[in-house]
Amino acid sequence: NAGVTQTPKFRVLKTGQSMTLLCAQDMNHEYMYWYRQDPGMGLRLIHYSVGEGTTAKGEVPDGYNVSRLKKQNFLLGLESAAPSQTSVYFCASSRGKMDRDRAVTQYFGPGTRLLVL
Amino acid sequence: ILNVEQSPQSLHVQEGDSTNFTCSFPSSNFYALHWYRWETAKSPEALFVMTLNGDEKKKGRISATLNTKEGYSYLYIKGSQPEDSATYLCASSNAGNNRKLIWGLGTSLAVNP
Numbered sequence: 001n002a003g004v005t006q007t008p009k010f011r012v013l014k015t016g017q018s019m020t021l022l023c024a025q026d027m028n029h030e031y032m033y034w035y036r037q038d039p040g041m042g043l044r045l046i047h048y049s050v051g052e053g054t055t056a057k058g059e060v061p062d063g064y065n066v067s068r069l070k071k072q073n074f075l076l077g078l079e080s081a082a083p084s085q086t087s088v089y090f091c092a093s094s095r096g097k098m099d100r101d102r103a104v105t106q107y108f109g110p111g112t113r114l115l116v117l
Numbered sequence: 118i119l120n121v122e123q124s125p126q127s128l129h130v131q132e133g134d135s136t137n138f139t140c141s142f143p144s145s146n147f148y149a150l151h152w153y154r155w156e157t158a159k160s161p162e163a164l165f166v167m168t169l170n171g172d173e174k175k176k177g178r179i180s181a182t183l184n185t186k187e188g189y190s191y192l193y194i195k196g197s198q199p200e201d202s203a204t205y206l207c208a209s210s211n212a213g214n215n216r217k218l219i220w221g222l223g224t225s226l227a228v229n230p
């Protein structure tokens with residue numbers, strides 16, 4: 001199993017350009033998440049999905065859109081990139097079924113480093 | 118406490134030393150506490166998940182404890198090795214939305230050979 005993969009690994013954008021980050025998982029997980037990680041700040045949740053066809057906002061959703069058309073894929077879109085979106089983006093996934101004694105662990109992808117000029 | 122706080126921010130120890138870090142989290146409506154290990158240029162990897170007050174987990178030389186009443190968890194590393202050098206993150210979730218984790222900033226550990 002590849003686990004969680006992210007495409008691309010690195011990208012440079014100009015202000016105003018758009019792009020889509022792809023996250024794929026082969027663990028049949030129900031839940032998927034997009035985070036950004038910036039120096040001096042903890043991982044911040046952008047959007048997440050509790051299942052195919054559903055998405056929800058996290059802490060910092062502005063400027064981003066997401067889609068979960070297939071269970072294994074979670075796409076993060078930047079419609080008009082801004083320098084403030086320069087960051088490292090991590091995707092994670094977790095299984096759906098959960099009980100009190102086995103709270104869900106999130107499995108992370110390798111990250112996408114994005115630079116917006 | 119509204120956020121997850123970790124201390125110290127960074128730590129330098131010698132090979133063979135034992136060490137520990139602290140994670141403080143909101144105790145009200147608590148659901149779970151997670152510890153992750155994050156090596157430079159890699160992605161975070163899960164170490165432990167704990168849900169019950171008094172939980173203790175162990176993996177090799179690393180162990181963790183949980184106090185949900187006062188809202189803290191300790192991570193212990195016995196006999197630190199250079200390969201233990203990493204940032205150790207903790208994250209908590211509450212019963213209101215147990216899928217969303219609140220992350221601390223991490224403790225950066227450097228083990229000198």
